[in-house]
Amino acid sequence: MTAVIVFCFCWWSLLGVFSESVSVTEGDSVTLSVYLTEVKDGISWKFGEIVIADINAVYKNISLHEHRAERRFRDRLKLDHTGSLTINNITLTDSGSYEVMNTDSKTKLTMFYITVY
Template identity: 50%
Template sequence: MPKYSMFFFCLNVWSLSGVFGVDSVKSVSVTEGESVSLNLTEIQRDDEIAWKFENIMIAKIYRKDNTSRFYEDSADGRFRDRLKLDQTGSLIITNTRTTDSGEYKVTGKSSKIPLNIFSLTVYVPVPVPVITRDSSQNSSSSSSSSCSFLCSVLNVGHVTLSWYKGNSLLSSISVSDLSRSLSLHLECLDDSYSCVVNNPIRNQTQHLNNTELCQTCSDHCICCCGFIEAVIRLALSVLVGVAAVAVLVYDIRSRTLQHEQTSLSNSK
C-alpha cells in the first residue's frame, strides 16, 4: 500500500475512533416521570438532522422550513406524544419512563457518521426506606437483651441499601432486580443509626427511632433501648440511695459530736 494511502487510511480510522470512542458517548441520568433534554454539543448546520433510538428512527428536523417529524409508531410507539425538538436540533423527552433507557444517536443528511451519541438511564424514584422490628429474628434469638431491626424498600432497582451509625457506613447491599425486597438486620443500640437507600442520582434516609419501635416488642424480646433505660434507672437509684445513706450518716455523726461537746461543757 502506498504511503499516502496508508496515511489517509490511518486518518480515517483515527476519525472514526474519535466518533465511536468512549469519550464520544455522553451519559445522561434522570428520574422516571421527569423531562430530559439531550443537547447537541454544537449547533449543527446540516439541512436535516435525524434522531435514532437503538438504531430506530424516532424524529427528524428540517432546517429549510424548521419543521419536525416524529415517527409515532416506531420503537413500539413508546415515545408517542412525548418527543420535542428545539431549533438547535436537541431532543426533549417528557414524562420519561424506564423503557426510555438506551442509546440515542444523532445523524445528519450529509454524513452517516453519528454527530452525537447519548446513553440515557431512567431510574425508578427512590422511596423512603421503612424500618421495622424483625419479629422472626427476635423470636428465634437466644439473646433476650436485644432486638433485631429490618430496613426495607420495595419495587426498586439499581439501588444500594445501607445502615449508617452517624456518618460511618456499617453495611450495605446492592441489587438490580425490580421485584426484590431489600433488608438488613441490626442490633438496636441507640438513635444514632439510620438507613439510606440510593441510586446514582437520588437518596432517601430513615432514622432509627428506638422509643417508638421498642413499644412493639413482644414478651420474647426485651429491647436493648429498654434494657439500657433500665440500667440507667438502676444506676440512678443506687446513686440516690448512696447519697441518702451518706446524708444520714453525716447527720448522725454531727448530732453525736454535738451531744458529746454539750456533755463536756456541762461537766466543767
C-alpha cells in the same frame, strides 16, 4: 471486554463522535443537546436502530416519529431548531442508546446512553 470498550470510545473520539451517559428519574424530562446554534444540514435522532425524530434543513421541517418504537414516545418528544431532543415523562423503557446523525454526510454527531431509575 474492557479493552474493547476503551478502544471504541477512543475511536469515536477520533471520528468526532462524542458520547454522554445520562441518569434520569422516572417521570422527569430530559433534554439531549447537540450544542448547535442552528441546524444547517439534516439530522436524525435514533433510539437504538429506530429513527424517532428528524430535521430536514432544506425545507426547515421538523418531524417526530412517535408512532415508531412501539409507540413508546407518543406525545412525549420535542425537537427544537437547534437539534436538541426533549423526552417528557420519561419511563423505564426509555433507557438505552440514542444517537444523532447528520443525514447529509451520514456521520454520527453524538451518542447518549440514558439510564432511567
